[in-house]
Amino acid sequence: MLATALLVLSQTAMPSQTLVVTGENPAVELANCIERKCPAEQEIELSLRVSVEDFADGRYRNARATRQRSIRRNEDQVSRLPRQVSSLHATLATAAEHKGDTGLWLESFRKNVTILREYIGEIHPETLAQKLALADNLLKQHQFGSADSHCESVQFDAIQSGLLQLATAALFRRAWLSFMQNKDTEARQLAIEQSPWSTVIVRQSKWRQYSP
Missing domain, CATH: 1.25.40.10 (Tetratricopeptide repeat domain)
Known part of the structure; x- marks a missing residue:
C-alpha cells in the first residue's frame, strides 16, 4: 500500500521546455x-x-x-x-x-x-527543477544518497522561496527514496509531511483562479 502511494506521489509533473521547429x-x-x-x-x-x-x-x-x-x-x-x-x-x-x-x-x-x-540563480525555479531532474538521474544509477541530498536541498530552497509545488515534488521523491532503501518509517513520515503542503497548494491554486 505504501509503495503504491509513494509511486503515485513521485510522479509529480515538473516544468518542461518545448522546442518548436520549422524548416x-x-x-x-x-x-x-x-x-x-x-x-x-x-x-x-x-x-x-x-x-x-x-x-x-x-x-x-x-x-x-x-x-x-x-x-x-x-x-x-x-x-x-x-x-x-x-x-x-x-x-x-x-x-x-x-x-x-x-x-x-x-x-x-x-x-x-x-x-x-x-x-x-541558485533558487530560480528552472534551476530547482533541473536539480530534481538530476536527482532522478542519480536515482537511476542507484546513487540514493546523492539523489536524496539534491532533493533535500531543493525542498529547503523551494520552501524558503514559496515554490510550494517544487517543494512538494522534492518531498515526494525523498519519501520514495526512503522506501527504496527499506526505510519504511522514514518514508511514512515524509509522506505524511507532504499533506499540509498539498493543502496549501490547492488553496493557492483556488485563490489564483478567482484573482483578477
Whole structure:
C-alpha cells in the first residue's frame, strides 16, 4: 500500500521546455549557418533541431556529436546565453543515456545544473527543477544518497522561496527514496509531511483562479 502511494506521489509533473521547429532541412541550414558564422542563438537552435531529428530516428551517436560540437563552439557564450547552452548539455545527457554512456550522461546533466545555478540563480525555479531532474538521474544509477541530498536541498530552497509545488515534488521523491532503501518509517513520515503542503497548494491554486 505504501509503495503504491509513494509511486503515485513521485510522479509529480515538473516544468518542461518545448522546442518548436520549422524548416525542411535543418542539417543543411546548420552547415550554412556555421559557414557564414551566424549568431550563436541561431546556431544553437539549429544544432538542437538537427540533433532532435537524429535522436528521433535512432541516430544517437550523431545526435551526441552534434551537441558536443555546438557546446565547444559556444563555450564563450554561456554568460550571455545560459539557458541555450545549458539545454545543449541537458540534451547531450539524454543522448548519452541512450548510448549507455553513464559518465557522460551524469557529467552533462551536472554541467546543465551548474550553468543554471551560476547564471540564472541558485533558487530560480528552472534551476530547482533541473536539480530534481538530476536527482532522478542519480536515482537511476542507484546513487540514493546523492539523489536524496539534491532533493533535500531543493525542498529547503523551494520552501524558503514559496515554490510550494517544487517543494512538494522534492518531498515526494525523498519519501520514495526512503522506501527504496527499506526505510519504511522514514518514508511514512515524509509522506505524511507532504499533506499540509498539498493543502496549501490547492488553496493557492483556488485563490489564483478567482484573482483578477
